[in-house]
Amino acid sequence: MNSILVVDDELSMREFLEILLTKEGYTVSFAASGGEACSILDRETFDLVITDIRMDDIDGIGILRKAKEVSPGTPVIIISAFATAETAVEAMRDGAYDYIPKPFNTAEFIKIVQDALHKKTISRDEEDHLKKGYYFGCLVGESPEMKRIYDLIRRVAKTKTNILISGESGTGKELVARAIHGESQRKDQPFVVINCGGIPETLIESELFGYKKGAFTGASADKGGLFEAGDGGTVFFDEIGELSPAIQVKLLRVIQEKTFTRIGETEERKVDVRFISATNKNLEQEVMDRGFREDLFFRLNVIEISIPPLRERKGDLPLLAHHFLVKYSRELGKDIKKVSAYAMDILSQYPFPGNVRELENIIERSVALETSNIVLPQSLTLSNFKKVRIREDRRRTDLTHEGINLPKAMADIEREYILKAMEMTYGSQKKAAELLGITYESLRHRLSKLKI
Ligand SMILES: Nc1ncnc2c1ncn2[C@@H]1O[C@H](COP(=O)(O)OP(=O)(O)OP(=O)(O)O)[C@@H](O)[C@H]1O
Ligand SMILES: [Mg+2]
Missing domain, CATH: 3.40.50.2300 (Response regulator)
Incomplete structure (x- = not known):
């Protein structure tokens, strides 16, 4: 006890x-x-x-x-x-x-x-x-969703199957790809990242396949491409949905035939790579709407690992927050050991549109700003979010023989409801008024009366 x-x-x-x-x-x-x-x-x-x-x-x-x-x-x-x-x-x-x-x-x-x-x-x-496996490679998380992902990684890593990782921006797709590589027999071979959204259309072909000297203006020497660099290892296609149709055809050939040719050459080269792709879009939808090649989609997506957004696995928050706290305290030479219960409560109500990356940035910033040895709500910078602590139980059972001030207690309740509504509607006064069953004017009046 x-x-x-x-x-x-x-x-x-x-x-x-x-x-x-x-x-x-x-x-x-x-x-x-x-x-x-x-x-x-x-x-x-x-x-x-x-x-x-x-x-x-x-x-x-x-x-x-x-x-x-x-x-x-x-x-x-x-x-x-x-x-x-x-x-x-x-x-x-x-x-x-x-x-x-x-x-x-x-x-x-x-x-x-x-x-x-x-x-x-x-x-x-x-x-x-x-010891219990709440960490996997560089991945941190103990929610049932993350444990299921660890399990999947373990099972697919040893095979050569192509994998498609889907999830919103910042959910850790690249970390999952690296974890798969790290668990595979290829782990001592290269892990090559190809950012399909970041390489200009005109360059991507030469980046991927390499070229022969003189193949085009500026090709002053023979150069190998990223496939050759990844030979024997894993090639990670980030933002695969961004690939142009022309490159999609060429990629399909590499996957099917395991061969490719450098630009300006005719001789085919063999390559042994495992493909992992990532997308923050619904690739199946892209197939239907925007002409992403269906045959390529099926080749890439033999197994899909879908990472849920952070707001759907809030159970990972404490562990992740702690992980980043330790990381940035060390990096910034500070001695901050924990996130206050108050601040943690606020984080647990935040929707994290930028997922784990956003949490990492929030913690990094708060470690930099914080002057005490604990992260307090003041140093959390959350975009478009009012830092209010919402009381879950609104039965006011705190009446004692000391008495209370009823008008003030009522104003407190009103305030809580309004703040909660503003939070749920991300600050839209119009929608908040609807939620509360009052007019927009009445909400504005109350906001100014309560100095919110
Ligand atoms: N489960 C996790 N444990 C620890 N760190 C994580 C986790 N998930 C994401 N991160 C961190 O969040 C950041 C974003 O991760 P990553 O680049 O893998 O996301 P992503 O899904 O590829 O995002 P994007 O779609 O924007 O490229 C990285 O700094 C990564 O270290
Ligand atoms: Mg990424």
């Missing part, structure tokens, strides 16, 4: 937290002052410390330091009134797990407590992660 120390000089708050936390099955101890907390911390170790920030003798920051000194692995959650939010952010810099502004929603509070206790177990389990 998890043990929690609650430090607060207000009796009503201690009573409230006692009811709340024991109901969840935690063992709770209490300290009514900073001094008392310090002497308890000297005697006992806890799985979690929850402390108010403002106390007369030793404040929340003092408790945090004490807790970290006696047991560095114990997470500390700071509770603060709005006025002390700045100090709470400071506390995060000193290694607090999270801060919870007062007044808070009980469901949200419990979730943070659970996460904090869970995280404590996770860091212990991180090494096991590696």
Whole structure:
């Protein structure tokens, strides 16, 4: 059973937290002052410390330091009134797990407590992660979708079958191609990337097939092409949908006959390559709509590996975020160890139109911007996205004998609904008003009233 120390000089708050936390099955101890907390911390170790920030003798920051000194692995959650939010952010810099502004929603509070206790177990389990195959080559991910992909890679790698990898931009198509190559018997042979969208039409033929000296103006010497460079290995055609019809015919021949000729030569050359192609379009649709050759499509697409967008495998987010955090902290010489629970929550609601590449950029930027040792919401730069924490449970069960301010509570709920609607419609006020069942004018009025 998890043990929690609650430090607060207000009796009503201690009573409230006692009811709340024991109901969840935690063992709770209490300290009514900073001094008392310090002497308890000297005697006992806890799985979690929850402390108010403002106390007369030793404040929340003092408790945090004490807790970290006696047991560095114990997470500390700071509770603060709005006025002390700045100090709470400071506390995060000193290694607090999270801060919870007062007044808070009980469901949200419990979730943070659970996460904090869970995280404590996770860091212990991180090494096991590696062993369990949550990484594959350079691929990171533990969602069922990624595990299925690892499995597929393992099964197809040893064959010579041509593979088509499909997925939105930034989902990791090239990494999957490299992982297949790395698992194959060709792994010590070349892996050649051909970016079909990036090479001008006029150059692609000579790039691919090479040429004989004098074949065209500028061909001042014999030159081998990319197929020759990839002989014995794997050739990766990125953005295969961009290939012109003329090149498609020539490529089909290479795949079928395993031969090609350099431009300006007649002699056929043999080549042994495995083809992996990637597309962020629906290639089958391209066959129907835009005349991508059907015969070539079938040749390339013997096995299809389709990578789902990141927003459909949110389970990979924590591991990926951590992976990039470690990478960029090291690269930029910083000591940032984690993404705050707040920031993680925001990331988990973001749709990631640019997929893993976008997540990587977001983390890199936040590592560069962050001045504390933890990634806070302030340093996340998400395009067109309001950083709001949406409360999942809106039953306001936090009425205590201290009382609440009903108009303010109602305004809070209104605010949450509006922010949620704006988020769901990516900021379109017209659509948000529709979702909320109010007029556009009424929404505008509320937005300005609530200063959103
Ligand atoms: N599962 C993953 N684990 C670790 N890094 C990943 C993963 N998926 C993508 N990345 C990273 O995201 C970036 C984009 O990956 P990659 O180039 O393979 O995507 P792509 O699908 O080929 O994108 P595009 O269609 O835009 O070419 C790279 O920096 C890559 O390292
Ligand atoms: Mg790519």
